[in-house]
Amino acid sequence: MVLFILRRLGQALIAIFGVMTLVFFIQRLTGDPTYLLVPETATQADIEAMRRSLGLDQPIIVQYMSFLRDIAQFDFGRSYVQRIPVTTIIASRLPYTLQLAGGALLVSFGLGVPLGVVMALWRDRPATKLLTGFVFASQSMPTFWSGILFILFFAVWLGWLPPSGAGGIENLILPSFALGLLSMATFARVTRTAMLDELSKDYVRSARARGVATPRLFWRHLARNAAIPVISVAALEISQLLAGAVIVETVFAWPGLGLLTVQSIVSRDFLVVQGIVLIGAFVTIALNFTADILYSVVDPRIRLDGSRP
Template identity: 40%
Template sequence: MQDQAPRQRGRFSESKKDHPMAGFILKRLLQAVFVVLAVTLIVSFAIRLSGDPAIMLMGGGNVTEQDLQNIRQALGLERPFFVQYLDFLEGMITGDFGKSFMGGTPVSMLIANALPATLLLAFTSLIVSIVLSVPLGVYAAVNRGRWPDQMIRILSLVGLSFPNFWLAIMMVLLFSIVLGLLPPSGMEGPESFVMPALTMAIILTATNVRLVRTSMLETLSQQYIMVARSKGLRDRVVLYKHALRNSAIPLVTYIGLQFGGLIGGIVIIERVFNWPGMGTLAFDAISNRDYPVLQGTITVLALFIVLINLLVDIAYGLIDPRIRTE
């Protein structure tokens, strides 16, 4: 019996060593669950500080306290906060976020209609930003100190200086009002994607170019790059197969973090371009004090942000095995 215990512990430790990625993913999943619970609790509490939805539903006028009390009771707002929150969590597990206070439409239906537009806009902006920033950052690093590097750095600094709402308004003025090339608002077709996606991509690209340039400069100074060049490898192979792969670690991490900021910034962009997405849905819910809609919207957005960050952590562990073993 005494000999079996060490063997079992040995097998357990060996299995952990053989599957470091499984433990790495499990740890991140547990952290993700905690984050989602914390976000839903904070949002559920904070929205109740914004005011009484019963007053919004009555629309002013001669309203008695008994009328307001009846509406609160019909909406289930008379129950203690934690009872309402536990009911929300129970419904969240099954995908039922309740019904909107304004019209009684199921929140899941509203989210299903708005979510594709937001995700399509967000991922389009990210893809455009990556396509632009990676070659520009690499080109600037290769030409360090020369005029292409100076020009790219100046343009990236200018892009960082633009507030997203101001840039969105300037896009509408230039391409819709002055030139008449693109629709000013709405989601009418492929051309409707150009201005909102480009507005967000410009700001993202300005940051990513500087990050790629800095990371590439650090990587190009490493000894193994010099060894690869001394072996006679072509510059393109050295840059994109060796240098860029090692420089991608901070970029992958930052892009994942950008997605959270992208979702937050999308609210303003969607309002300017009247984009029928989650940002518009959340903004209207705040204005109407529509608790179920706002709770459902923020919860779904939080789930996507946590999922993206989880995928970034996994990708980070795959690119650099030292991360998951540590």
């Protein structure tokens, strides 16, 4: 167990190091930010003084080592525009994104998995075919389009929910459904496929021949055996929820990291964008690391060294 965790942790650290290196050099390829920070009337001496204050006059390897040291201390620098630490800006917006991601995950997982189970266990019923059509329709709509439709129908026409902004739970409902609808369809399809695969196996036919009821068969065998693909998708879909938040937060004017990313790109506040990208990468790697650990917990056939007996 310890060896397995250490190996996965080492792979995660290598991935994090690669992401930090990539982000550093891509930022340098965007150009010299000094000209964005000085007034139009600045002299060449003013520009050079600003460049020295940012450390951009040093050799690239020195800048790179300083960058790695700062990131290791969770120091993402100071915003070019707001002139305050990037960590302070991100910390003020992060709770809103976590609320939205949590609501979207509740929609996607809480609806998608039960729908997938129903679509597999009662696949020949007419109502199930309607659910299948709903799932495929949900997966065909991009998040910005479903968000606009939700605003038009539930906020403008019916007036049931506010169209934008943060506030109470009513402000969270529409963006959560807009962000979670696509992942809900993915969870439903993967769960349905995994369940159908398990239902076709010999142990299921033997259990049914012995008169085992469907609910007991599901809770005792099917749910656990079909969980591996769902766990794999969950790690990826949570990452997709964080990425999709950029669009949804912009559509609903939700003050989270997604909207902050768009605002920072427009204002060329590159250090803020860099901090958000790095945090997103850390979260994605952490989720995949957690999924690797859960595999061996859910399915005992998977050895901790990654091989099968």
